[in-house]
Amino acid sequence: xxxxxxxxxxxxxxxxxxxxxxxxxxxxxxxxxxxxxxxxxxxxxxxxxxxxxxxxxxxxxxxxxxxxxxxxxxxxxxxxxxxxxxxxxxxxxxxxxxxxxxxxxxxxxxxxxxxxxxxxxxxxxxxxxxxxxxxxxxxxxxxxxxxxxxxxxxxxxxxxxxxxxxxxxxxxxxxxxxxxxxxxxxxxxxxxxxxxxxxxxxxxxxxxxxxxxxxxxxxxxxxxxxxxxxxxxxxxxxxxxxxx
Amino acid sequence: xxxxxxxxxxxxxxxxxxxxxxxxxxxxxxxxxxxxxxxxxxxxxxxxxxxxxxxxxxxxxxxxxxxxxxxxxxxxxxxxxxxxxxxxxxxxxxxxxxxxxxxxxxxxxxxxxxxxxxxxxxxxxxxxxxxxxxxxxxxxxxxxxxxxxxxxxxxxxxxxxxxxxxxxxxxxxxxxxxxxxxxxxxxxxxxxxxxxxxxxxxxxxxxxxxxxxxxxxxxxxxxxxxxxxxxxxxxxxxxxxxxxxxxxxxxxxxxxxxxxxxxxxxxxxxxxxxxxxxxxxxxxxxxxxxxxxxxxxxxxxxxxxxxxxxxxxxxx
Numbered sequence: 001x002x003x004x005x006x007x008x009x010x011x012x013x014x015x016x017x018x019x020x021x022x023x024x025x026x027x028x029x030x031x032x033x034x035x036x037x038x039x040x041x042x043x044x045x046x047x048x049x050x051x052x053x054x055x056x057x058x059x060x061x062x063x064x065x066x067x068x069x070x071x072x073x074x075x076x077x078x079x080x081x082x083x084x085x086x087x088x089x090x091x092x093x094x095x096x097x098x099x100x101x102x103x104x105x106x107x108x109x110x111x112x113x114x115x116x117x118x119x120x121x122x123x124x125x126x127x128x129x130x131x132x133x134x135x136x137x138x139x140x141x142x143x144x145x146x147x148x149x150x151x152x153x154x155x156x157x158x159x160x161x162x163x164x165x166x167x168x169x170x171x172x173x174x175x176x177x178x179x180x181x182x183x184x185x186x187x188x189x190x191x192x193x194x195x196x197x198x199x200x201x202x203x204x205x206x207x208x209x210x211x212x213x214x215x216x217x218x219x220x221x222x223x224x225x226x227x228x229x230x231x232x233x234x235x236x237x238x239x240x241x242x243x244x
Numbered sequence: 245x246x247x248x249x250x251x252x253x254x255x256x257x258x259x260x261x262x263x264x265x266x267x268x269x270x271x272x273x274x275x276x277x278x279x280x281x282x283x284x285x286x287x288x289x290x291x292x293x294x295x296x297x298x299x300x301x302x303x304x305x306x307x308x309x310x311x312x313x314x315x316x317x318x319x320x321x322x323x324x325x326x327x328x329x330x331x332x333x334x335x336x337x338x339x340x341x342x343x344x345x346x347x348x349x350x351x352x353x354x355x356x357x358x359x360x361x362x363x364x365x366x367x368x369x370x371x372x373x374x375x376x377x378x379x380x381x382x383x384x385x386x387x388x389x390x391x392x393x394x395x396x397x398x399x400x401x402x403x404x405x406x407x408x409x410x411x412x413x414x415x416x417x418x419x420x421x422x423x424x425x426x427x428x429x430x431x432x433x434x435x436x437x438x439x440x441x442x443x444x445x446x447x448x449x450x451x452x453x454x455x456x457x458x459x460x461x462x463x464x465x466x467x468x469x470x471x472x473x474x475x476x477x478x479x480x481x482x483x484x485x486x487x488x489x490x491x492x493x494x495x496x497x498x499x500x501x502x503x504x505x506x507x508x509x510x511x512x513x514x515x516x517x518x519x520x521x522x523x524x525x526x527x528x529x530x531x532x533x534x535x536x537x538x539x540x541x542x543x544x545x546x547x548x549x550x551x552x553x554x555x556x557x558x559x560x
Contacts, residue, residue, distance in 0.1 A: 009510030055478025134502030
């Protein structure tokens with residue numbers, strides 16, 4: 001396996017499994033992360049999985065760089081390849097498409113030279129893979145693998161878009177945890193909290209999850225939002241066996 | 245009983261060692277910008293060196309004490325005054341109920357710390373008291389201190405053992421050129437050889453875009469070998485990332501946990517104090533050191549802190 005250990009200062013090392021984003025490379029990142037949870041190296045502080053690399057923050061007063069790399073190599077040799085596709089943990093995320101909270105839906109249909117129904121179908125029919133979280137608390141970096149859109153970012157980004165917006169470009173889709181600037185097109189909104197620090201587990205999705213967007217009406221959206229605010233909503237999660 | 249805030253100053257926040265274990269979910273670590281000064285402040289008042297303290301920026305707050313406690317002020321010299329009299333820095337001092345601590349402005353450095361014996365009664369968010377302004381979490385309601393806030397002491401002290409020993413020499417921070425030592429990586433290969441050489445060769449200037457998230461530097465551009473993008477990956481404190489315009493940004497306490505610009509090097513941990521105390525307009529230069537030296541220096545720093553702790557607090 002072609003693994004690179006990149007020095008990220010005197011208290012972190014980045015373990016890189018490849019340079020091209022793919023499910024295979026990301027599966028290795030996750031496999032090492034899992035292995036380190038199961039058999040941690042003394043002196044590790046925390047790990048952050050990203051597309052192609054796992055950064056390991058550590059305490060050099062407990063373990064120096066050379067020794068840490070040795071320990072990581074042992075665990076890489078011994079890690080269980082996780083499959084990202086044969087057993088998918090899927091979370092269903094309700095989305096109200098278009099309307100005031102999805103102002104770019106029609107524009108996306110124009111860009112794609114199709115109908116809004118077709119944009120919704122492409123977005124909601126396929127599962128998206130959560131490669132990693134970053135940028136803001138709970139913010140997923142997701143992609144689907146079928147029927148990508150052809151449009152990219154907007155020419156001029158918006159200074160502020162609301163929390164819970166669903167934004168898209170190409171094969172990518174994100175949900176926005178907190179109000180932020182954004183250059184992507186907004187096609188809808190989810191009634192679910194992407195990050196809620198008041199909860200014991202604040203985050204809606206984690207790296208390695210799959211996301212299925214489920215279209216809902218405005219009335220359903222409002223009802224789910226009330227349930228979320230009352231703390232009675234449970235995110236529908238299931239495991240898919242898929243050998244494809 | 246504790247302190248009430250009469251004036252919050254420019255940017256006064258509660259900070260501790262930082263919030264760890266949630267960067268994988270995109271949560272910034274936060275924590276003290278100048279760990280060295282922060283640790284000393286805590287040790288002087290008998291705390292664990294990682295206890296939550298107040299970090300202030302340029303112009304400190306005005307605080308009235310509603311009960312007695314021993315405090316220490318460290319870091320940049322923001323001209324502390326107690327009831328109108330100069331207040332000694334880098335020394336544990338008993339402040340009495342009703343006394344007023346204020347700051348008359350930065351004479352040297354830019355960030356100061358106030359540690360309170362026994363710590364401040366601030367709820368933990370994900371294991372930390374640190375304020376993360378961008379996401380409104382930690383500290384006092386996730387924001388900077390404002391007039392009218394009050395913070396309780398957890399376990400105030402009116403005496404501590406070895407009071408006569410509880411002082412260390414004040415630091416003086418350079419006001420001309422800031423020299424930061426850097427370990428190359430993780431993406432030095434994303435730059436041309438010439439780009440890397442020039443990165444160390446030429447000095448630059450600290451711009452006004454300098455906050456708890458990062459510090460932008462204006463300089464002779466650092467030349468990329470590629471297109472100036474990488475697959476988004478993890479970021480350490482002190483990472484020097486260089487967007488396509490060639491102008492480096494040093495990533496600091498409130499940095500995002502991941503980013504997509506190549507990082508030419510990382511400022512070594514013992515030099516965080518220097519960048520935290522620098523000011524916009526100052527000259528800045530990077531010097532390459534080995535990882536081994538950086539780790540030796542960091543371990544020595546921890547040993548120094550441990551020695552100070554033992555000298556002052558062995559019978560606490």
